[in-house]
Amino acid sequence: xxxxxxxxxxxxxxxxxxxxxxxxxxxxxxxxxxxxxxxxxxxxxxxxxxxxxxxxxxxxxxxxxxxxxxxxxxxxxxxxxxxxxxxxxxxxxxxxxxxxxxxxxxxxxxxxxxxxxxxxxxxxxxxxxxxxxxxxxxxxxxxxxxxxxxxxxxxxxxxxxxxxxxxxxxxxxxxxxxxxxxxxxxxxxxxxxxxxxxxxxxxxxxxxxxxxxxxxxxxxxxxxxxxxxxxxxxxxxxxxxxxxxxxxxxxxxxxxxxxxxxxxxxxxxxxxxxxxxxxxxxxxxxxxxxxxxxxxxxxxxxxxxxxxxxxxxxxxxxxxxxxxxxxxxxxxxxxxxxxxxxxxxxxxxxxxxxxxxxxxxxxxxxxxxxxxxxxxxxxxxxxxxxxxxxxxxxxxxxxxxxx
Amino acid sequence: xxxxxxxxxxxxxxxxxxxxxxxxxxxxxxxxxxxxxxxxxxxxxxxxxxxxxxxxxxxxxxxxxxxxxxxxxxxxxxxxxxxxxxxxxxxxxxxxxxxxxxxxxxxxxxxxxxxxxxxxxxxxxxxxxxxxxxxxxxxxxxxxxxxxxxxxxxxxxxxxxxxxxxxxxxxxxxxxxxxxxxxxxxxxxxxxxxxxxxxxxxxxxxxxxxxxxxxxxxxxxxxxxxxxxxxxxxxxxxxxxxxxxxxxxxxxxxxxxxxxxxxxxxxxxxxxxxxxxxxxxxxxxxxxxxxxxxxxxxxxxxxxxxxxxxxxxxxxxxxxxxxxxxxxxxxxxxxxxxxxxxxxxxxxxxxxxxxxxxxxxxxxxxxxxxxxxxxxxxxxxxxxxxxxxxxxxxxxxxxxxxx
Numbered sequence: 090x091x092x093x094x095x096x097x098x099x100x101x102x103x104x105x106x107x108x109x110x111x112x113x114x115x116x117x118x119x120x121x122x123x124x125x126x127x128x129x130x131x132x133x134x135x136x137x138x139x140x141x142x143x144x145x146x147x148x149x150x151x152x153x154x155x156x157x158x159x160x161x162x163x164x165x166x167x168x169x170x171x172x173x174x175x176x177x178x179x180x181x182x183x184x185x186x187x188x189x190x191x192x193x194x195x196x197x198x199x200x201x202x203x204x205x206x207x208x209x210x211x212x213x214x215x216x217x218x219x220x221x222x223x224x225x226x227x228x229x230x231x232x233x234x235x236x237x238x239x240x241x242x243x244x245x246x247x248x249x250x251x252x253x254x255x256x257x258x259x260x261x262x263x264x265x266x267x268x269x270x271x272x273x274x275x276x277x278x279x280x281x282x283x284x285x286x287x288x289x290x291x292x293x294x295x296x297x298x299x300x301x302x303x304x305x306x307x308x309x310x311x312x313x314x315x316x317x318x319x320x321x322x323x324x325x326x327x328x329x330x331x332x333x334x335x336x337x338x339x340x341x342x343x344x345x346x347x348x349x350x351x352x353x354x355x356x357x358x359x360x361x362x363x364x365x366x367x368x369x370x371x372x373x374x375x376x377x378x379x380x381x382x383x384x385x386x387x388x389x390x391x392x393x394x395x396x397x398x399x400x401x402x403x404x405x406x407x408x409x410x411x412x413x414x415x416x417x418x419x420x421x422x423x424x425x426x427x428x429x430x431x432x433x434x435x436x437x438x439x440x441x442x443x444x445x446x447x448x449x450x451x452x453x454x455x456x457x458x459x460x461x462x463x464x465x466x467x468x469x470x471x472x473x474x475x476x477x478x479x480x481x482x483x484x485x486x487x488x489x490x491x492x
Numbered sequence: 493x494x495x496x497x498x499x500x501x502x503x504x505x506x507x508x509x510x511x512x513x514x515x516x517x518x519x520x521x522x523x524x525x526x527x528x529x530x531x532x533x534x535x536x537x538x539x540x541x542x543x544x545x546x547x548x549x550x551x552x553x554x555x556x557x558x559x560x561x562x563x564x565x566x567x568x569x570x571x572x573x574x575x576x577x578x579x580x581x582x583x584x585x586x587x588x589x590x591x592x593x594x595x596x597x598x599x600x601x602x603x604x605x606x607x608x609x610x611x612x613x614x615x616x617x618x619x620x621x622x623x624x625x626x627x628x629x630x631x632x633x634x635x636x637x638x639x640x641x642x643x644x645x646x647x648x649x650x651x652x653x654x655x656x657x658x659x660x661x662x663x664x665x666x667x668x669x670x671x672x673x674x675x676x677x678x679x680x681x682x683x684x685x686x687x688x689x690x691x692x693x694x695x696x697x698x699x700x701x702x703x704x705x706x707x708x709x710x711x712x713x714x715x716x717x718x719x720x721x722x723x724x725x726x727x728x729x730x731x732x733x734x735x736x737x738x739x740x741x742x743x744x745x746x747x748x749x750x751x752x753x754x755x756x757x758x759x760x761x762x763x764x765x766x767x768x769x770x771x772x773x774x775x776x777x778x779x780x781x782x783x784x785x786x787x788x789x790x791x792x793x794x795x796x797x798x799x800x801x802x803x804x805x806x807x808x809x810x811x812x813x814x815x816x817x818x819x820x821x822x823x824x825x826x827x828x829x830x831x832x833x834x835x836x837x838x839x840x841x842x843x844x845x846x847x848x849x850x851x852x853x854x855x856x857x858x859x860x861x862x863x864x865x866x867x868x869x870x871x872x873x874x875x876x877x878x879x880x881x882x883x884x885x886x887x888x889x890x891x892x893x894x895x
Binding site: 140141142143144172173174175176177207208209316317318393406407408410411413414415416418419420422423435437438439440442 | 546
């Protein structure tokens, strides 16, 4: 595929080459399971890692290496999380990244590892060592699609979001490539996300932008801290578009583009929730504070009763209100209002639901994406949180899949 | 049924009469949906109610009335929660309890209401008003079985636990009658529990004993605060066995009997989890403190990934450890040990799982009830939490049932 010019979502991002191939880590023969992003030089890097107390070896190694603020490459394997694998696991992470570094002719500590797949099984480092030369050789500007496929596990398909923005009359690009199936919370399926940009962004600015953008996107589909052993978001800025390091308006445009790109892939992850058929944005308005609104929205979004009601297309405002009620936040339910799409189903302590309203609300809930709004009369606090429905496919997937 | 002498679980408890009949509140014709417990006189009462911000009218009225420390009767309806029903809902709760009080010839404020069923639909008070005379007339010492059936909703069957204890050579009884299907957290199905004893216990002592016992039982199957709009536990002590109010050793014996009775019905509720086939007690040992152990055990017990693994009989120690890891509590995973029953599956940062161990652990997970143990090396903190598996039946029940 490297010989074909790619456009659109898979078009090159200046300063980076990509690869993806099968190293035989996944059980299924020939399934792509090893991906590479390599920059033309050491470039600014920033990352956000799982807050889980149990951190996989690659996460610990990656965190140490990204602290330097510069990196050259990211190597990602799927099919094995290399988590809870002790001293041997750390050795496997070091051995495999060293092999990739050697094949690329770069310093080992400039290669950032990421892994996803089964927990508790030692990473077969020798497979990555064997594949490293062809992985490095196949890296090309056209390899984004191969990379995007190589990092998947239970995903229905690859997840990419591409956002352009202008700096001083020039077009810059932010590309996010992610994996993660399952509404992350209450699931804990691993989320990986890799971001590349040709904009010139300093390490510090990149770290600050990534922290803000992940808070407004990935942390709105997953409870902060409620994470798997392997979650990681890694961003690299090649600066290949030239010019000075972004600041002021240019930096603001970059931050906004980064947020948009992360939101794009985060929503693809929600929509790929194991068996999910509906995605809803739950917005809470009129809370005591933004923080209070967020805690209420999160409690509603992560309630299995709310999520099963979504699955049943049941305009069950009682479950929505009861979930809000147990959030620990103060509000007066008698002055609350609940709407599904633009259909108000509860107001002034009473349901407004007659047969016609119920039918209308039911129609809203048939949509693949819709809004749920809880309006309170406590203050000006406002926040949103994304969620999806919980159906039989979720149970099948998680009762049968060893993660 | 009132004419038949009952023994065993349904034997009378001195000082109380019971009734249960169909008042037509449930859709299904003839289904029992109205229950009554009446004491021979005003007796000490204590109660624990939902901490949900959204409280049903009967909960608000009951909380006000039990504050007096004395009560005469409890009237419970199933099929309608009378929650989120505004001013009319409170009026319905008052009207219906007043009718029962009038039929019994007692003061209205001595009658404690409880409701469970659909949210947001006004309680049809007139049906309770109509049924009140026959409800009062049918109350008898032999009516416990009728009462136990009348308070059920999606339960597979009635839930009772009876514990005897000795005070000064005399046998005293604690009887708990409950409803609640579904592992309460992450579900929020309403839990109701009514406790009667013939022991002589003061209001204060009863309140303190109930608070402690519910913490060690109901709060170990459900996150405190993560409750429905209608949850209630109400205890009454007739003192019909005579003698002085319990203190010292007698009071200790009562407290222990009360805890045992609540544990009995709480575990019946867990085992009646919607579609649940397995109940596990998750014990965390060696944590930094008991509180830390409880928070870890609770995070593990309420993890959908752990619960679906239980459903799949998958000895997935990785999910158990990862859930513990996101509890927010500090521990060193490299020194953690995980056991299913007496089969150790993880030790010293590595799995001990070979084919034989996996088969043994899988056998443990086929049992209807088993132990999951996480041993840490942080301190002496210890706690347990009950959980059940999450299967397809849970999804079917909660996607289709309007609660």
